[in-house]
Amino acid sequence: MPYRIMVVDDSAFMRKIITDLIEQEPAFKVEGTARNGREAIEQIAALSPDLVTMDVEMPEMNGLDALKEIMKKHPLPVIMLSGINEQGVRETIMALELGAFDFIRKPSATTSSHDIDEVGRELREQIKAAMLTKQRRDARAEALRQVVAPELPTVAHKAAAEEAKPQAQIAPPAAPLEAAASQPLPPAKAQGAQPKRPTKTSLPSLDIRQVLDKAKAAPGKGFGEMGRRQSMTPERNQPIGDSELKVSGVLSLTPNPNPSRGTVQAEPSFLGTLSGTEAARERPVKSSKTGFTDIVAIGTSTGGPKALKAVLEKIPADFPAPIVIVQHMPPNFTKSLAQRLNSLTDLTVIEAEEGMELVSGTAYIAPGGFHLNVVPGVAGAYRTHLTKQEPCNGHRPSVDVMYESLLPLQALKRHIVLLTGMGSDGAKVMKRLYEAGVTSTFAESEETCVVFGMPRSAIELKCVSYVLPLHEIGPKLVQVVK
Template sequence: MAVYQVLVVDDSAFMRKIVTDLIEADPEFKVAATASTGKEAIQKAVDVKPDVITMDVEMPEMNGLDALKSIMQQSSVPVIMLSGINEQGMKETIMALEAGAFDFIRKPSISHDQDIAQVGKALVERMRAAMNEIKRKADREASLQKRKEIQEDVLRQSQRVQRETPAQVHREPAQKRIDPVQPVTRPTSEQSERFQSQSLKRNAPLGDQKKERSDKKAEAPKSPDRLPDVREAKTRKPVKPVPTPKEIRNSEPLRSAVDQVAAASSRPISKAVAGTEGAFNKIVAIGCSTGGPRALKTLLEELPADLPAPVIIVQHMPPNFTRSLAQRLNTFSPLHVVEAEDGMVLKKGSAYIAPGGYHIIVSNTADGKFILKLTEEHPVNGHRPSVDTMFESLLPFTSLQRHLVLLTGMGSDGARMMKKLYEAGVTSTFAENEETCVVYGMPRSAVELQCVRHLLPLQEIAPKLVQAVK
């Protein structure tokens, strides 16, 4: 079993001890060094070359955010942020995720042993996910390199064959075939007599030759007065009678076309949702987890303010952090981004982020408006909020054009209900591809269920989504 080396960074010696004990409770990880400041962390990241780093967000001299940015410039080691629940710590945590941190956990409460155990489990889970992603990406790069080498080898062989072929196909000019000499045979007496008779006829006087031809002509049978014209027989086509108006009305092609028009007119027409917030008949639903804040920033920056649909987002995140995430994303996106509240009326051109600790559900009112409901029902797939719960709430609303998106994240949350909506005829489904995912878990699960219409790198999702919605 591989033992991964960890660098623990925290300005509190007591917290460094707690985090070290939580990490080393798993035999897969070992704390190789600790640091108490951001500057010390930068230097030890170079000296120790750890496999993973845990970084406190708030520290004196240099905070965790600035240290993270410096470390990211030097290497691609995954960094997991440890954040307090104060407002400043949460804001800097969101910024750290945008800057390249792999993930974050909140700091454990020292007074609750159960809380410390839960945080320790979450920390090890994220570190293991980081190691798995590094291995996956290394395997993928090795596979791509192998494929490239094979292609280059095939190309070299092809070029070598092309160079050698002209010399191989050059041959000596073909010589004329000489048949063996046939033996000379003498004609028989009967052949000689026939030859002499024919020769005498050819040399006979002209009058005798004409007489002989006229005798043969007289003996020939008489031909009919007019032979049929072969060309005329081949090209002549039977003339079809002109159909009557009654026959036209009863014709199969016309009846088929009429049936198609009637069927189309009988289908239910998608009506726009009316209300004081403006009409819309389209909705976008997005799910993400590990790596999600950075992915959401990239996506929402490219969605226009006049997007004719509301956007609902589930990001796996603890309570309180989702409010900081919404405030942060609102500064970048042309959309109006807010943390969702119970009973909010959906508006096109707005984005709603499910609050940590609550499931988000789309519902409707008697007057035709669509609203959001928040529930504290049991976690689904280990998460609350859950992407599957949000997607499932969209199943009844067939009048809406539903566009589903799964971005980077651990696990498989969202894939099962994306499949169900896909089979029900949802308008479009998108997933972030392996190349740009921080963790290719949730999108991969949807791909394996064969319910993704557009598998794209992160930067290409927004333009395609806007095109699909508009």
């Protein structure tokens, strides 16, 4: 059975072109069309399509307002068709923030047949990716539902069973919690459950040396038994010495993602407090704006604008490192993306230009149509270098090219991040960086990815120190950099 698509555009001519392009793929069928956002919302309620293509600029109700209503009432994949004028570009960036799956540049009446064919190919690829992502998400949701909510007796069955019992036997079951405690919680319940805090009188005293001895006695367990998440990469969990620990107030150990750096962070927990010099927090050494010691590189594609917002808004303005970003996007859109993120985050976010000197607290987005490289500058500084070399894996800018430029910069502590996106871009070069001993590597976890392609490829190559949902990546970057 083909996937059912709805096409929304105020132009009958454009609705016909988009319909013909979509139906070149036998697995897709345009089930209905609409002339504006209001009609689209009515048609979606009536037809329940699998996916919608949505024009941005339309009379009566534009694509942006319609998208808000769709995501609120009938969430489903929406691909925006954007014009290349300034307003269309700006509204497309906002649509991606609101949850649109992706966008393509809308063909015009003067577009050549070759370019129209290219638009069609890109549109069909995006629809395939959206449907695959929807299938995976639905399968995960169903599997989770079966684990969290297995089939239980109905209320009527329970009532009938109670009535059938002799009155004298109706009593609370003996020690039900004991039996339940021996069974592991389902994943979702375990994640949501809060540990019961010990009362003040029952809190055990904490001997830091005993804890350290226990840590060294279990080198392969990543300290998971002490209440912290275990590393997603087993081979990174190595034995540590006393000199490799940094204690800050209370003790909860996190596995070191790179043993060669020799640091295991201590974070607050409810285990207890330390006293004396052991409780003193080690203060980070401040560096000047241009004299930074760390650099963060972020690569992303489909779903990237929303993901970038989620990560960058958790990073403060005084972040002691520059951030370089490749978002797979055409020209004009990257400038609008930088302006939008700059208005929504505390960081300074700009579109990179040739020869810019990198400074901490600033994020540089590769301009559409150019590869972004980081190269040494004068007096120990670093700068941007833009090139027009051939696209890499069909992309310019390319995540791979930016990552590769960081390989020789061994004087810097490099932190490599791979977010949502189709394909496997960035994964192989992340592996090379990982093997070269970069400080940390991050991949967005499947639960928050629009498309779990690029991060999954890196995870499968076993080159990721941290696999985290979006809302945890920014704070973790702040922790490992500071």
